[in-house]
Amino acid sequence: MKKITFKYISFIAGILVWFQFSCNKNVDLKPINEISDADYWKTAEQYKLAANEFYTYLISFAQVLYDPFAANTNAGSPHSDIRSDLVAQRNVFSNGTNPSVTTDGNWNSAYTRLRAINYLLSKDSADMSNTARSERLQYVAEAKFFRAYVYFDLLQQFGGVPVITRPLDINSPELQTPRGTREQVVDLIIKDLEEAIAFLPLESAINAANKGRISKGAAQAFLGRVTLYEGSWQKFRNGNAARYNALLDKSIAASDSVIASNQYQLFAPAALGDSALKYLFILEDEKSNPAGIGKSGNKEYILANRFSFSLRQIRQNVTHTWVNSALSKKFVDMFLAQDGLPVNKSSLFQGYAMTRSEFTNRDNRMRYTMMIDSNYYWDNENPGARSTWLGDAADIASSRGRHNAANGTGYQNQKWGTERRMNDNEEGYDWPVLRLAEVYLNYAEAIFERNGSISNADLDKSLNKVRNRVNKTMPKLSNELVTTNNLDMRTEIRRERTIELFLEGFRMDDLKRWKTAETEMPMDVLGVKWKGTRWESRWLVNGKAPYNLDANGNLIFEGSRQWAEKNYLLPIPTQQIQLNPNLTQNPGW
Structure with a gap:
């Protein structure tokens, strides 16, 4: 020491x-x-x-x-999603070396x-x-x-x-x-x-001058996270059942206390519609979204690392680092179709034939997390940032132009990318250390792992609030949906968690506590389906596919x-x- x-x-x-x-x-x-x-x-x-x-x-x-890893010091970021199976960035942690x-x-x-x-x-x-x-x-x-x-x-x-x-x-x-x-x-x-x-005080008892300090709800939410983590770690390693069940009971009770307190609410302003989740993560007091909503409109963050354009900028080039960063096909295929079914079971799924077809009829979080080929996008550049925020001709004229997805894996990220004009490294949005969506997901998972089942009422109380925040017409996750379509409830609960908390520092820790890293991490990192699709003529390098292909014609971005x-x-x-x-x-x- x-x-x-x-x-x-x-x-x-x-x-x-x-x-x-x-x-x-x-x-x-x-x-x-x-x-x-x-x-x-x-x-x-x-x-x-x-x-x-x-x-x-x-x-x-x-x-x-x-993840500024230095091999001689191990000074890096152990919770970085760069180390996971969902972000296509080769490094010694993601490939196990x-x-x-x-x-x-x-x-x-x-x-x-x-x-x-x-x-x-x-x-x-x-x-x-x-x-x-x-x-x-x-x-x-x-x-x-x-x-x-x-x-x-x-x-x-x-x-x-x-x-x-x-x-x-x-x-x-x-x-x-x-x-x-x-x-x-x-x-x-x-x-x-x-x-x-x-x-600790309730959130509502913390005055404006002290906002950002630890609240009772923050400690309860964190207790729910810790006990779910360790309860599942022990359960999936055949630990002492009395021990891990007691931990899961604590997780359920702690998360339930946060939910019952009514101190927080999911960010879902009607003025932003389905784009609410996109703008939650780039919310600033300067105009950073079409509705002009500032940070005071965010009641979802239970505890945040607080930044400000005028007082404490992030000083990381967040937008240029993550807009257009490559994602894995595994992550992309996790997004459900609008009928609430996985793509391999849904009649609404439009397939992979075109560069945009797989985005049709999908969970709305998909199009606000990822960039779609040929859509217009904005960033912090001048020109390139939003002007009218209306998506009209003037706004499009100020954009960075139509997105060309033919690079990396063919799948690109837009989460954490601002649309507001500023210089690099000047972003001032907050980091969500704890947010209500995680509490809902923790509650649902802890209930299921403790009991081996979860009622529709508990799903509606928690996970379905997250799922349907920007998917108003998507069927709720229910026992009937799972049974009728031969789904697995645990898989569906984990799917919701992975999608909702993407790029927030959970994926590697989740794979470890579930003890599934040994299965998930050695998988090839795949890109778009290239063979037999529009990509085959659109994306060539010296007349060939940019990477090797697997048996299904998907690009292999990283193997071995x-x-x-x-x-x-x-x-x-x-x-x-x-x-x-x-x-x-x-x-x-």
Whole structure:
């Protein structure tokens, strides 16, 4: 484990996010990291300022849409969808060839963060009046949320890890502590979250100056995520049934609490119609959609990493990175037809013969997630950005022109791409750390995995709200639909999750907890059906197909992928094992 020698927490990072919260007069005093314990930890406002640093730990664009992996440090983005089977970008994680590493930046930063969090929590026993302690308990609860947040991130990457609950110095014996079990890590996460929930405010009780702080609903939603993750991880590895069923029960209860609170709602303004889900992800207070709706109109994000064009730009070239990025045929084929059936069962599916035919009569999320050959599109260029937002002649004249899909896999993404004129790297939309759609999907999956079935009433209460948000006429998922059409309920629940949460950092973690990565990840990454379609004459390279073809005439964008059992967890960095011989390596590494 990384040794940390500083005596006091540095709160400089917290000051960098000051704009998200109310101004604090302490910022005008001497630097926080120079204030001794004798001067500090006296007021709730000081605890609040200290907790501000933890908000910089939230996942964001850089950790999901990018993966700056360096082979010698393993400094990368473990939740990036680039590492999955749905995005066609070759890398050592997606093809199962990532090596053992000496050091790991994610491991190091996690324990640095835990040091800061544990330091604040250690001050909760300071001698203060009951009134003063009552006022600061919200920020102590925030610290417990973030300790759970950091440990869950470690669990997803490495499995059981050393459990440290107090700030250490260079002589602390805990520096030589062995790895805790998965059960110990998860139990601490649950304990922290349940204790935090008791003292966190409802979303409606958070005033405008403090919007963005952790709410009761955020901690409940996160508890629902954690317990679903670990419950399914244990279930699909033949773990203790009493243990994983208890975890699934907690997931159901936590998600249900969020749903029942009525504090949040799916983003579905009538003015945007079926395009609501497209514009949710690029919502800014500057005009970023045809209806001119700003961020105040978004009640779906339960917890967001907050950005702003004027105050805190994302500073990643999100639009140019992801508009036109290549997607796999596997993902594209997951979108249902409008009759609620998979393409291999639907009479509405128009086939692959033309470059646009497979988009006809499909789930509306498909055409707002992907780019369709020959459609007009906009981005942040000048010209190229929206002008009238009406789709009229003037708007089309300002577009980037008709899309040519003959590149990559033939399937391209448009999610996260702005249509508003701005310079590169200036996007200011928020990252959804937790949103209501995920809670609905977590609830449905936890119910099914706990009971082996799910009622139509529970589907309508949760998953169908997500499915039918922009598919008003599509049949709901129901037991009758599944039975009549010889479908599999688990497959359909997972399908909805994969489509809805695409490019939000869930896919790899889902494959791992379901223990299906060994099946899904070695599959060839395919592109469009080339043989016998319009693509065969349209897309040629030196008179031939741009890639090899499989037996069905589909382009093979990447083959020879692999996945070993060891890949379900990342290797413990060897330097940490040298520093602490009581650490053990993950199996296979």
